[in-house]
Amino acid sequence: MLLFGPFRFDAERLVLYSGQSQQLLRPKVLQLLAYFLTHPNQVIKRETLLSALWQHGEYREAALTQSINELRQALGDNAQSPMYIRTLPQQGYQWICEVHAEKCTKKRAKQIGVALSVVAVLLFSMDKIHAIWPLSSSEQTQQKPALLILPLQNDTGVEANAWWGYAIESELKTQLQNHYQLKPKSQAPELLKLSKEKQPHTLVLTLKPRQQRFVLQASLDGRTIDVIVEQLGHNFSDIATSVLLALEVTSDHENKIAAPVKDLSDYYRGLQALNEYGPELAKSYFEAALVRVPEHLPSQLELAQVAWQQGDVTQAKARFDKITLGDAPDGLQARYHLYKGTFEKALGEFEAALNSAELGLRAAQQSQQIELIASAYQLQADIYWHTLQWQDYTLAMNAAYALIGSRSFAYSEAQRSFYLANPPATGPQDKKHLNLVQSKKVLNQAIDYYRQLSSNLELASSLFAYGQNYLVPVNEGEQSLLEALEIVADSGNEYFKMQVLTYLGFFYIQIHQGEKALYYLEQVKIYESFLPAIEQLQLLKAMAWMDIGLVKNDQNALDNARRQYHQLLEIDYISPLTRANTQLMLAWIGIKLGELEAAQTLTEQALLEYQRFELFDVAIYAEYTKMYIHLRQGQPEQALALADSDNSDAHLMLFYTSAAAQMINNVALAADTKTKLSALRNSDDLLQQLDEFTRLVGHTDKNILDLLDAPYSVYCQSKWILE
Template sequence: MLYFLHFRFDPMTLCLYRDAVQVPLRPKVAQLLAYFLTHPNQVVARETLLSSLWQHGEFRETALTQSITELRQALSDSPQNPTFIKTIPQQGYLWICPVEQPHSKSLISHVTKLGKKATILLTAVGLIAIVSTVSLYFLSAPKPVSSKASVTLPTLIIPPMANETGVQANAWWGYALEAALRQQLQSSYHLVPKSQYPELSNSDKTKKLTLSLKPLQQRFLLTASLASERTELIVEQLDENFTAIAMQVITQLALKTEAIDMAPFNRGMRDYYRGVQALNEQGPKLAKAYFEAAVMQMPDHIESQLELAQICWWLGDIQSAHKQFEHISLSTASIATQARYHLYYGEFLKATGQAQQALQQAKLALDVAQQSQQVELIASAYQLQADAYWSLQRWDEYKQAMNSAHVLVGSRSFAYSEAQRSFYLANPPAAGPIEKTLLNLEKSKPVLAQAITYYQQTAQKLSLIKALFAYGQNYLVPVSESEPSLLNALELAQQGGYHHLEMQVLTYLGFFYIQLHQGEKALDYLKQITPEPRFVPSYEQQQLLIGMAQMDIALQTGDEEAMQSAILQYQALLKSDDISVVTRANVKLLLSWTLIKAGELESAEQLSLEAMQAYQTLQLQEVETYALYTQMYIHLLNGEPQQALDIISSQQHPSSHLLLLYGAVAADMAKEEALQQDFSDKLTELENSQLLQLQLQQLRQQSRIDKRFIAELIDAPYSVYCQSKWTIN
C-alpha cells in the first residue's frame, strides 16, 4: 500500500482511498496515478506517459490531458498551486508529494543501499511487476465508465445575465458579475465551456445558475436561481459592487466556494466589461473604443491590450495589430490570459500566412491551457494546431489535432471553422490522404440549428453570426435554408462592423453561387471584398474563386470574354510567389479545364500533369483523381484510347464516376469488349450514375467514336466542380 497525505493507494487493485472512503477512478486514471507514485520527484515527459499508457489510438494526447484533469479533480489538486501534480512547462509533469510505504522499508532507501547493478535490476523488476499488475487489471476490468462518473466536482452552467432593464448599456454589469462568479466558483465546480451552452442549457442533468436584472424604483432587482432555490437582491447602482453581489449570490444559494481575494477594483474595469459586452453584442468598432478607454485608465491591463490587438486585425489594421501583440508582456498575466494571448496571436499569424509561427503559438497555447484545465482553451489550442498543420500539409498531425478538439468540445463549436475546409477545389479534402472532412455534418446540423435559436434569444451577435455561417455551409442543409442563413450572417456582420467575418462570408457566398452555376451573382459578392494581400490565405482564396466564377460563366454560356478573364486570372495567380503549393496545384488543374474548353489541349495536358504530380507529393488522393481523369479525357479527345486505359489500369480501386466513364469509352474505342463491360458494370454500381450510363449508351449508338461526339455527349472533367453535396429544394 502506498500512502501520501490523507490518501492511500493499492497498486495491486488500483484502488484509491481518501481516509476510509474509496475514490472512484477510471482504470486509465488509476494507471496514471500508479505511474506517478512509482516515479515521485521525477519530471515525466508527456511522451513518456503516452508511450507507457497510451501506445495506440487516435486520441492519445486528448486522453492524457483528460486523465490528468480527472486525477487532479479526484485529488482536489490545483494546477496553479499544486500539492500533488506540478506541470513543468515544455517538459511534462512532476509528482511533488512524498510517498511512503510504512509497512516495509522504503523502496528508494532500500535501493540506495544496493550497488549500482542491483539498483538497476531492482528498479527494472519493480517496474515490470507494477506494469504487469496494471495490465492484468486493465484486461480483466469492466468497461471504462464515462469520465463524468469519476469527476468529483459538480457541473455548473452560468448563462449570460438577462438584462431586463430596457437599457442595453447596462448589460456590461452582467458580464462583470458573471466573471466574478466564475472566479469564485472555479475551484468548487466544473464550469461548462460557453461553447457548449446551446446543447446543455435545457438539460435536466446540469445545474444552471441563471441571473436576471430588472429596474426597481431607481434601483435594480437581481434575481438568481439555481434549481429550486431562488434569491432576490437589491442593487443600488451598477458600479464596482459586482464582486460583493457575487458573494451574496453564492451565500444565499448555498453554493460551495473557496473564497478568493479579488483584485482592487479599478474604474477602468467598467470600460473593459463594456468592451466585452460590445464585442459580443454590438460590434468591434464600439468595443475598440471601450478597450482603448480601459487601457488609458489601466495601462498595464493585459486583457484590454489583448482584446485591442485582436480587434485591430479583425478590422484589417495589420500594422497596429503587430505593435499591440509585440507590446504585451505576459510576466504578470494569469494562466488563462497567457493561453488566450497565444491563441489570438496564433490566429493572427495564421491569417497573415505565417503557418509555422502560428503552430509555435498553438503549442505554447496548448501547454499553458493544459495547466489551466479549461477545456475550451485546450480545445481551441488543438483547433489552432489543426489549422496550422493544414496549411503546412501535415495531414496526419492535422487529423490528430482536429480529433482532439472535437472530442473535447463537440461538433458545433468547430463546425464554423471546419466547414470552410469544404470549399470544393478552392480547398482540398480536409484530411488529405483519405477523408474529405472530419466533421460529422449529420450531427452538426441539428446542433447548429439549436445554437442559432439560443444565440438569437440571448442577443449574442458574434456567436449568432458564426452559427448562421456554419449552418449555411453544412452540405446537408437544403439550399432553401442555407442561402438565407448565409445572407443573414452577412447582414449581421455588416451591421455590427465585424469586418473580418464579413470578408469570410462574402468569400463563401462567392463559392456558394459558383456551386449553383450563378457565376454573375458569385462575382457580385466577391467584388465586394476589399483585397488585402497581406492576409495571404484568404486573398489567394478570393482570387481563385474569382477565376472559378468567370470560368463558370464561360462554361455555362460560352462567353469568350469570360473565358479569357478566367485564363488571365489563373495565369496571374501562377505568376505570384506567395500562393501555397496546394492552391498552385488547384489553379493548374482549373486552368487546364478552361483550356480544354478553349481547345488548347497540349497546354491543358501539361498543366494537368503538373497538378497531378503536386497532388501525389501532397498525398491528396481525391483531387489527384481529378487530374487523372482530366488526362484521360484529353487522350480520348486526341484519339489515344490506349494511353487513357494505361492511366485507369494504374488505379487499384477506381471508384470515380468519370474514371470509369472514360475507361469504358476508351475500351470501346480500343475494341476491348470485356474491359468495356467491366468498367460499365462498375459504373452501374455507383450511386447517381444513371445520367453517365445514358451518355455511354448514346455514344455507343454512333457509327464511330470521335472527338466531336465525345465532346458533345460525354461529361467533361470540369463538370465535377459543381457536383458537390448540395441538397437542392
C-alpha cells in the same frame, strides 16, 4: 513509491510528485504512466496500450497520442531526444529511464510489489478500477460537478444594462472554478438539448427592476433566490458572493482576499458589444477601460484582436508587442497566444503561428479550461491544414473533438471546405472523422439558441458554418450565408466579412452562377498583409470568370480567366496547393479550346503536386481529366489504365471508365461502372449520355466531344442537394 529522475510516483494512489509538488494530470495520463513504470525497458505496442486503457471509443488512437504528449509535457520530456519515453517507429513506445522503489521496510516493500502487480492487472480492466483503488486528488479534481452559467437575462427594459451580466458571470466563474467543472457557455446549445439527467447543473441569472433598484434572481437545482442590487456599478464581486451564500454553493468566497476595487464596467460593456454588435462599437469601450485602468491586460488584448480584425495590421502588431504578460493568469496568457497565433495565421506566418499555438496550448492546459485547450488544438489544426501536414492535422483535430465533440468540426471544418480553393473538407485521411450529420445538428441548435439571445456575432458564425455544410440544401445554405453577411456587414469585423464574401463567391461558382460569384468577390477588400486570403481570392475570381466562359461559351471570359491564372502563378508566395489547382484550371480551359497537348502537360504537373502532398481526394480531379484527354485522343486503353476502382463515388471517374470500356467492347466493365454510377446522386444526366453513346456506331472524336461531359462540367464533384 516509485522513483525516476526528479519524480516520485505513488503507485497505489496514482499520484505523481515533483519535489514536494503534486503534478495534476488526467487519470488516463496517470494510468498510462503507471503502465510504463510497470514495464520499464520493454517495447510496448500502441495496440497493447489501447487494449489496456482505451478498450472502447472511436478516437482511441487520438486519445493515446494526446495522453503521450501530456505525459511528456508533464515530465519535461522531448520526443526527439527523450529521457523517459522513446518512440520506436512502426513498433511502439519504450520507457527508458531507470525506475527505483523507495527504500522501505520489508512489509512496505511487499506492499509496493503487490501494488505494482495490481497496477499491471487492473490496467486491463479499467471499468472496475475505481471499485478497488481510492480516488487520487487528481481524479477527484476531474470528478468535480459540472456547472453551466447561462448568460444573464436582462429584464430591466434598458438594453444598455446587459453589460452587467458579463461582469457578474466573470466573477461567479472566478469564485466557482476551483469547485466545479465550469462548462463554457458556447456549449449551452448542445448541453441544454440533452436529457435532464445528462445536463450539467445550470445557474440561471435574471436582472429585474424594483423601485429604483434592481433584483438579481438566481436559480440553481430548483432553488431560486433574490439579491438586491442598489446600483449597477463595479460592485459585482460582492454581489456574486451574496448570490453564492444565498444558494449555499461551495465557492472561494470564504477565503477570498479583498482586492482594490477597479472600475471595469467599460471592459464588460466592451465584451457585450463585441458579442452582440462587433468590434466597431466594442473598441471604444476597451479604450475607455484603459483610461480608467491603464494596466488592464484583458482590455489591451481585446484591442489587439480588434485592430487586425478591422484591417489595421500595423496597430495590431504594436499592441501585441506592447503587452507584457508577467504573472498574468494562465487563462489570460493562453488567450494572448491564441489571439496572436490566429493573427499570424491570417498573415501567412505559419511557423510563428504554430509557435504561438504551442505556447497557448501549454498555458491553456495549466488553466485547465477545456474551451481554451480545444481552441489551441483547433488553431494547430488550422495551421497544419495550410501547411499540408495531414497527420499532425488529424491528430490536432481529433484532440479538439475529444474535448468538445462535433462542435470542433462544425466551426473549424466548415471554414476549410473550399474544394478546389482548398483540399476537400475531410482532408486526405479518414473521412469518418468529419461527421457532417452531427455538425449540422450542432449548428442548428446553435442558431436556434443565439436567435433567442442578442449574440449577433455568434449567430453569424453559426449561420456561416451552417451554410458551408454540404448536407444543407443549396437554397437553405444560400439564405444562411446571406443572413451571416447581413449581420457582419456593419459589425466592423472586416476580416470576418471578407471570409463570408469570399465563400459566397465560391458558393455561386459551385452552382454555376459566375456573375453572382463575381458580384460578391468584387466586394472583398483584403489588406495586403493577409497573403493566404489574397491568394484564395485571386484563384476564386479566375474560377468565376472561367465558369462564365464555360457555361456561356464566352471567349472573352475564358481569356480573362486564363490571364488571371497566369498572374497567380507568377506570385512569389503562392502555396504548392494553389499552384496545382491553378495548373488544373488552366488545363480545363485548354481542353475547352481544344489545346489537348498543353492541357495534358498542365494536368500531369498538377497531379504530381497532389500526389506529392498526399492529396488523393483532389488528385482524382487530375486523374479523370487525363482520362478525358485520352478519350479525346482516341486512346481508351490509356484512359482505362488511369481508372481507379476504389473511387466508386467519383461521378466522372465512373463515367469515363464506362465510356472507355464501351470503346474497346468490354461490355462487362462498361455495365459494372454504369451500375456504380447509377447508385450516385445527381447522375441522371451522365447516365443518359452513356445510353446515347452506346447506341452510336463508331466513336469518333466528334461524337465524344458532343456527348461526353468534360471534366469541368461538374466542378469539384459537387454533391449538393439542388432543391
